[in-house]
Amino acid sequence: MNNIRTLFNVYRANFEMPTPKKGLKGSLYTAFGFIAFTCIMLPCCLIVGYITYIMSLALMVENNTMNALLSEVHIISAFSMIFSMLVVFNVLFFSSDREHMVTLPLSHWQLLSAKFWHTYMAESIMEFMVLFSMFVGHFAAAIQSFGAQGVLGPVQILAALIGTLVTPLLPLAYCTILSLILMSVLKKVRNIKVFYHVSTFLLLVFVAIFLLSFRGMGGVNVNNYMDSLAGGTNLFLQICNILFFTVPLLGKAIGSGSILSLFLYLLGNAVIVCIMLFLGYLLYQEGLYTAAALGSRKKKVDADRLKLDLTSVFATYIKKELKVLLRTRAYASNCFYINLLWPIGIIVLFSLSENNENIQHFLDLYREGYSRAALILLLVIIFTSFVASALNSLSSTAFTREGAHVDIIKYIPVPYETQMYAKAAVALIVTYPALILTVIIASFYIGWSLPWTLYYCALALCALLLSIVIGLSMDSAAPFTLWDDEYSALRGNLNSFFNMAVIMVLAVFVCGIAFLTFELTPLGIVPVHLLILVLLIILDIIAVIFGRKIILRNMEELY
Amino acid sequence: MDNTSIQDNTLIQAENLSMIYGSDHKAVDDMSFSSKAGEIVGFAGPNGAGKTTVIKMLTGILRPVTGRALIAGHDIVKEPLAAKQSFAYVADNPDVLLQLTGLEYINFVADIYKIPAEDRAPRVKDLAARFGMSDALETPMREYSHGMRQKLMVIAALTHNPPAWILDEPMTGLDPSAAYELKQMMREHAAKGNCVLFSTHVLEVAEKLCDHIIIMNGGHSLYQGTVEDLSAAHPGQDLEEIFLDMISYKKGE
Numbered sequence: 105m106n107n108i109r110t111l112f113n114v115y116r117a118n119f120e121m122p123t124p125k126k127g128l129k130g131s132l133y134t135a136f137g138f139i140a141f142t143c144i145m146l147p148c149c150l151i152v153g154y155i156t157y158i159m160s161l162a163l164m165v166e167n168n169t170m171n172a173l174l175s176e177v178h179i180i181s182a183f184s185m186i187f188s189m190l191v192v193f194n195v196l197f198f199s200s201d202r203e204h205m206v207t208l209p210l211s212h213w214q215l216l217s218a219k220f221w222h223t224y225m226a227e228s229i230m231e232f233m234v235l236f237s238m239f240v241g242h243f244a245a246a247i248q249s250f251g252a253q254g255v256l257g258p259v260q261i262l263a264a265l266i267g268t269l270v271t272p273l274l275p276l277a278y279c280t281i282l283s284l285i286l287m288s289v290l291k292k293v294r295n296i297k298v299f300y301h302v303s304t305f306l307l308l309v310f311v312a313i314f315l316l317s318f319r320g321m322g323g324v325n326v327n328n329y330m331d332s333l334a335g336g337t338n339l340f341l342q343i344c345n346i347l348f349f350t351v352p353l354l355g356k357a358i359g360s361g362s363i364l365s366l367f368l369y370l371l372g373n374a375v376i377v378c379i380m381l382f383l384g385y386l387l388y389q390e391g392l393y394t395a396a397a398l399g400s401r402k403k404k405v406d407a408d409r410l411k412l413d414l415t416s417v418f419a420t421y422i423k424k425e426l427k428v429l430l431r432t433r434a435y436a437s438n439c440f441y442i443n444l445l446w447p448i449g450i451i452v453l454f455s456l457s458e459n460n461e462n463i464q465h466f467l468d469l470y471r472e473g474y475s476r477a478a479l480i481l482l483l484v485i486i487f488t489s490f491v492a493s494a495l496n497s498l499s500s501t502a503f504t505r506e507g508a509h510v511d512i513i514k515y516i517p518v519p520y521e522t523q524m525y526a527k528a529a530v531a532l533i534v535t536y537p538a539l540i541l542t543v544i545i546a547s548f549y550i551g552w553s554l555p556w557t558l559y560y561c562a563l564a565l566c567a568l569l570l571s572i573v574i575g576l577s578m579d580s581a582a583p584f585t586l587w588d589d590e591y592s593a594l595r596g597n598l599n600s601f602f603n604m605a606v607i608m609v610l611a612v613f614v615c616g617i618a619f620l621t622f623e624l625t626p627l628g629i630v631p632v633h634l635l636i637l638v639l640l641i642i643l644d645i646i647a648v649i650f651g652r653k654i655i656l657r658n659m660e661e662l663y
Numbered sequence: 664m665d666n667t668s669i670q671d672n673t674l675i676q677a678e679n680l681s682m683i684y685g686s687d688h689k690a691v692d693d694m695s696f697s698s699k700a701g702e703i704v705g706f707a708g709p710n711g712a713g714k715t716t717v718i719k720m721l722t723g724i725l726r727p728v729t730g731r732a733l734i735a736g737h738d739i740v741k742e743p744l745a746a747k748q749s750f751a752y753v754a755d756n757p758d759v760l761l762q763l764t765g766l767e768y769i770n771f772v773a774d775i776y777k778i779p780a781e782d783r784a785p786r787v788k789d790l791a792a793r794f795g796m797s798d799a800l801e802t803p804m805r806e807y808s809h810g811m812r813q814k815l816m817v818i819a820a821l822t823h824n825p826p827a828w829i830l831d832e833p834m835t836g837l838d839p840s841a842a843y844e845l846k847q848m849m850r851e852h853a854a855k856g857n858c859v860l861f862s863t864h865v866l867e868v869a870e871k872l873c874d875h876i877i878i879m880n881g882g883h884s885l886y887q888g889t890v891e892d893l894s895a896a897h898p899g900q901d902l903e904e905i906f907l908d909m910i911s912y913k914k915g916e
């Protein structure tokens with residue numbers, strides 16, 4: 105066991121990004137950390153808690169105490185599986201420390217165990233907070249429905265606390281088990297791509313189950329979902345109750361204060377972890393051998409037909425960045441395909457809310473020209489544009505992604521300015537089309553006229569530009585280049601997290617100005633729209649002028 | 664443009680270079696040397712002596728705390744682009760942009776140095792053939808062996824064939840035939856009136872190849888001059904013995 109602990113500590117020390125601790129940069133980082141916490145973590149938790157509260161309250165009226173909480177914990181577990189799959193896969197089989205660790209005189213299940221616990225600690229912080237908020241939301245609804253007596257017993261509270269920490273174990277253990285099994289079953293395929301499609305496959309399976317739970321209900325929307333939850337006929341809930349079989353036990357412990365259920369819950373998790381370790385004992389070594397022998401098919405090279413044309417420096421730099429982005433799985437999914445979230449998300453949102461009275465009512469008000477509805481829509485769009493531009497962390501990891509070879513920026517004879525513009529261009533080329541698509545889809549559903557569609561495209565461009573400049577400035581100030589695998593380049597990198605926080609503050613600031621001008625001045629809603637666009641353009645100009653200088657200086661001082 | 668350097672054909676010139684890592688770790692202290700057209704200069708010294716640090720200051724990766732570095736007469740800090748156009752650099756770690764295929768990497772570098780397609784094709788074919796890499800050009804570099812990566816870095820650097828070559832431990836990991844080819848190329852390159860500066864731990868290579876060697880330890884230069892002069896000053900000792908004497912002498916101080 106001591107070996108596992110030692111390894112775990114080494115992984116942890118290695119994972120942490122060195123941050124400036126002293127001086128102005130140090131205080132800035134502390135401030136960013138605080139902002140990130142208050143602007144990302146807290147709002148997320150509040151929203152999740154509130155949703156749980158509303159859903160639980162609605163179901164409790166129909167005498168169904170636990171299904172709301174259960175279905176939400178299941179959704180979190182499903183997401184956790186989908187997102188952890190590739191992470192676990194990389195951590196187990198493809199991180200660059202693999203070759204050093206394998207040679208240590210440790211058994212493979214110990215290696216696996218250290219990696220597993222480290223990943224669990226590193227990946228689950230956000231999940232802990234979200235789960236905690238869900239439990240709080242649930243308790244709030246329960247107290248309101250049934251009174252504090254009997255709802256807040258010691259076992260219930262203990263169960264919620266334990267559940268917060270232990271629930272993320274199961275999905276992660278499943279991912280590990282799945283990786284181990286896949287690696288040995290697919291050994292013959294010897295092609296790395298197959299492995300990477302697993303998480304897409306998982307996503308599709310869960311989405312399919314989720315959609316199937318609406319069958320026979322005449323439409324995919326929130327009301328139907330709630331009805332099927334209340335009736336206990338929800339297929340997603342039923343399947344997940346079996347798949348994440350410990351969650352209903354936890355539900356029982358939280359709902360009725362059963363110590364036995366709590367005990368069974370812990371036992372269930374322990375059993376799965378033991379199975380995982382046993383499988384690791386059986387399969388991990390073999391899997392590592394397979395992973396180390398993967399490769400693509402060798403092509404025959406015809407020396408006379410090599411493509412050797414001259415491309416401009418700017419274009420070749422962009423091409424290089426795009427190739428690296430698309431060919432590195434971690435970047436492809438977290439920086440590239442993640443942009444599809446917005447166009448797809450908006451379709452899902454509008455089709456789910458097709459029968460939702462509140463949203464339909466709101467849209468009717470908007471279409472009738474009720475200006476407060478227009479204001480709310482404007483605020484939502486401003487906020488989403490900012491978040492969408494920051495979420496893919498393309499600009500906030502632009503330098504970090506260079507990795508150990510960040511030197512290349514310095515010794516090639518390309519002006520820093522050109523390299524900076526190329527990096528910015530990549531972020532723009534990848535993100536903006538997705539934003540435009542989102543606006544067009546929204547305009548289709550909401551019924552914007554062409555000028556409004558163009559206006560929102562321009563708004564998104566301004567927000568994106570601002571976010572790119574800020575991301576590049578922050579990442580160039582202290583790039584985190586000593587990572588072991590590309591996932592830690594993204595996740596171990598505090599810059600992208602802090603960048604998100606700064607962007608959110610900015611979004612709140614711009615939204616605040618829009619709101620206050622509308623409420624406190626006689627300006628109508630159209631002038632407010634124009635005012636915001638002008639404000640963003642001015643901010644962009646300032647950001648470009650100063651950001652350019654800052655980034656160039658940072659690039660010069662890089663090291 | 665520094666006219667004096669052009670006149671006496673100095674291609675690489677280091678003047679009083681010092682480097683401090685962190686707040687007080689002096690890795691290189693007041694190094695000066697120069698390397699003229701037609702010369703091969705070898706850098707020797709124990710691990711941590713500061714060789715890579717000096718090379719990084721020459722190539723613009725590190726900014727010297729004091730002193731300056733000139734490549735083909737251009738100050739690397741003040742005229743970085745002109746200076747960078749004039750050298751090829753092979754880093755001590757060849758793991759660069761491993762997602763690209765060898766050919767894509769070569770094309771990237773050649774585009775950066777603006778090598779026209781008609782010059783590029785014959786050079787790449789020739790270099791790849793000499794290093795036995797022709798069949799690996801369209802394979803992603805992450806599937807290369809260490810030595811193959813090293814060879815590819817050399818091929819890419821030499822495709823743009825600038826006056827100065829700066830190579831940090833270029834022989835590490837090369838098989839005997841590749842090492843032979845590289846040494847041969849270094850000689851050819853110098854003979855055409857260019858200069859080559861490289862660091863190495865293999866003293867025999869330095870002895871056979873270099874017109875000029877620089878031995879450094881603890882950030883200081885211990886010896887600069889020809890191998891013959893060094894041997895003459897220490898009769899009866901081979902280069903290895905001289906080297907060991909030099910660095911342990913420093914240690915005992």
Ligand SMILES: Nc1ncnc2c1ncn2[C@@H]1O[C@H](COP(=O)(O)OP(=O)(O)OP(=O)(O)O)[C@@H](O)[C@H]1O
Nearest residue numbers: 684685688690708709710711712713714715716717
């Ligand atoms: N990034 C860095 N941060 C702090 N100190 C460094 C850094 N890089 C090198 N050093 C220190 O500078 C000194 C010289 O290192 P350098 O890499 O130049 O040595 P070297 O002569 O190239 O050694 P080797 O033969 O092992 O390659 C060493 O003491 C080293 O610890």
Ligand SMILES: [Mg+2]
Nearest residue numbers: 714715716755
């Ligand atoms: Mg070195």
